[in-house]
Amino acid sequence: MTATQPKPRTSRPGLLGIYRSDLGKKYAMAISGVFLLLFVFAHMVGNLHAFEGPEQINHYGEALRELGEPLLPRTMLLWVGLRIPLAIALAVHVHAAYALTLTNLRARSGSYDGRNYLAAGYASRTMRWTGVITLLFLAWHLADFTWGIKTVNPDYVRGDVYGNLIASLERWPVFALYLMAMGALGLHVWHGAWSLFQSLGINNPRFNAYRRIFAIVFATIVTGGFVTVPIAVQLGIIG
Amino acid sequence: MNLTLRVWRQAGADAPGRFETYPAEGIPPEASFLEMLDIVNERLERNGAEPIAFDHDCREGICGSCGVMIDGVPHGPQLGTATCQLHMRRFDEGDTVVVEPWRAAGFPVVRDLMVDRSAFDRIIEAGGYISVSTGSAPDANEIPVPKDAADAAMDAAACIGCGACVAACPNSAAQLFTAAKLVHLNLLPQGQAERDRRTVAMVDTMESFFGSCTNHGECETACPKGISIDTIALMNRDYLKARLSDRRLLGRS
Structure with a gap:
């Protein structure tokens, strides 16, 4: 691409038209990111039921399937209200990330000899990698606890949340995998939970300083909360 | 030495x-x-x-x-x-x-060390101006501008278009340059009428040459004029607003 020949303008009306622009993809990243952040937070809080014992966490698992009952059929709200919207949010998040990564790689022309980063942190520069690691982990995690694929979790018993998590997290390679994945998620959230404010233009000198604090606290709480369960299983506190 | x-x-x-x-x-x-x-x-x-x-x-x-x-x-x-x-x-x-x-x-x-920065000129051509005649220098005082808006616009106007923001960005994004130019004009009363059109045109032109922002903050540190990435957030907000409202059809449906 030369500096004198821009590609044709792509501005089209409608929400899809906005998404076609790079800024539009950033809005989509931020909005889907908010939804995914709310999910990981709720997931983390839900996990803590494991400390209450088998009955409570299994009951919590069943309660999620029974959400909306008796007004709605069993698992309907779980699918329509949570799983499908989450899958859509994830798909949008991943597609926007993929498209923007291609744009950004095309926009570059070689790297510098001895680049010195002054502001960009470890978390912001590894977003692509932590994102991919989290996505790969998600596939494992679903196979492990949701689908109960035998090669991933041989002792899986449908509905026995407590037994399943012990059976899986007792194995030290799986334990290590979960810790690493939560580290990646934590780094991703560390940057993402701040970045989303900038992308959406939520910027005001009155609260700007708190945006970074919010992201750090949020990432710490989510990662910390998540890792307590595998650590507790390894230490025998759960089990 | x-x-x-x-x-x-x-x-x-x-x-x-x-x-x-x-x-x-x-x-x-x-x-x-x-x-x-x-x-x-x-x-x-x-x-x-x-x-x-x-x-x-x-x-x-x-x-x-x-x-x-x-x-x-x-x-x-x-x-x-x-x-x-x-x-x-x-x-x-x-x-x-x-x-x-x-x-x-x-x-x-x-x-050698010279690069062609005319992509910045293309961005300015797309909307980095005010179409109405605003008179000569003394006439600038005809339209009162609140001090805080004038200060913020002046801070953004300090951009000298050197391209350090693009050079610093791991994505080769020109967000800080474009945002500085937009904030400079969009905060002033003279710039209001063309605010939406300007924002969309300049951002779209920017995107045809450069990468996209991932909020590293390298540009802000590299900027010789210390322009803040707050301007990028303002641009993001203005672009969304401009794309959601269409002045061309306002009141004509």
């Missing part, structure tokens, strides 16, 4: 480039970085070699012509100044200094 330079040499836009090492001996510490390059170039010419090509004009940090990557930092180790305001006393005796052109697909290398 005696230094060693590792300089990017490239004969032309399509020629392959490479690093060359040159001694820079007996450099006075009070020389600016560009004066140091002048001294090195004089010696190269005396020896019949091609001098190192670099852009420069005012040499007082207000024109935005100069700008090279020095030791992996745009405009070098002294923050808040352009390359011309960087003095050799900032370096230590015996240092090896790596000098490279801005690297971005939107800024193709013309020769």
Whole structure:
């Protein structure tokens, strides 16, 4: 691409038209990111039921399937209200990330000899990698606890949340995998939970300083909360 | 002062480039970085070699012509100044200094350390102006501007268009430049009527040349005028607003 020949303008009306622009993809990243952040937070809080014992966490698992009952059929709200919207949010998040990564790689022309980063942190520069690691982990995690694929979790018993998590997290390679994945998620959230404010233009000198604090606290709480369960299983506190 | 330079040499836009090492001996510490390059170039010419090509004009940090990557930092180790305001006393005796052109697909290398920054001109052409006649300088006071808006617009207007933001960005994004120009005009009363059209046109043009923002914050640190990434957030907000409302059809449906 030369500096004198821009590609044709792509501005089209409608929400899809906005998404076609790079800024539009950033809005989509931020909005889907908010939804995914709310999910990981709720997931983390839900996990803590494991400390209450088998009955409570299994009951919590069943309660999620029974959400909306008796007004709605069993698992309907779980699918329509949570799983499908989450899958859509994830798909949008991943597609926007993929498209923007291609744009950004095309926009570059070689790297510098001895680049010195002054502001960009470890978390912001590894977003692509932590994102991919989290996505790969998600596939494992679903196979492990949701689908109960035998090669991933041989002792899986449908509905026995407590037994399943012990059976899986007792194995030290799986334990290590979960810790690493939560580290990646934590780094991703560390940057993402701040970045989303900038992308959406939520910027005001009155609260700007708190945006970074919010992201750090949020990432710490989510990662910390998540890792307590595998650590507790390894230490025998759960089990 | 005696230094060693590792300089990017490239004969032309399509020629392959490479690093060359040159001694820079007996450099006075009070020389600016560009004066140091002048001294090195004089010696190269005396020896019949091609001098190192670099852009420069005012040499007082207000024109935005100069700008090279020095030791992996745009405009070098002294923050808040352009390359011309960087003095050799900032370096230590015996240092090896790596000098490279801005690297971005939107800024193709013309020769050595010179890059073609006309992509910035395309962005300005798309909307970096106010169409109505605002009169001569004294008429500027005809429209009162609140002090805080005037200050914020002036801070953004400090952008000299040097391209350090693009050079610093790992995505080669021109967000800080475009946002500075947009905020400069969009905060002022004279800029309101064309605010939406300007924002969409400038952002779309920017996107046709450059990458997208991932909020690293490198640009803000590299900017010789200290323009804040707050301007990028304002641009993001304005673009969303502009795309959601369409003034062309306002009141005509």
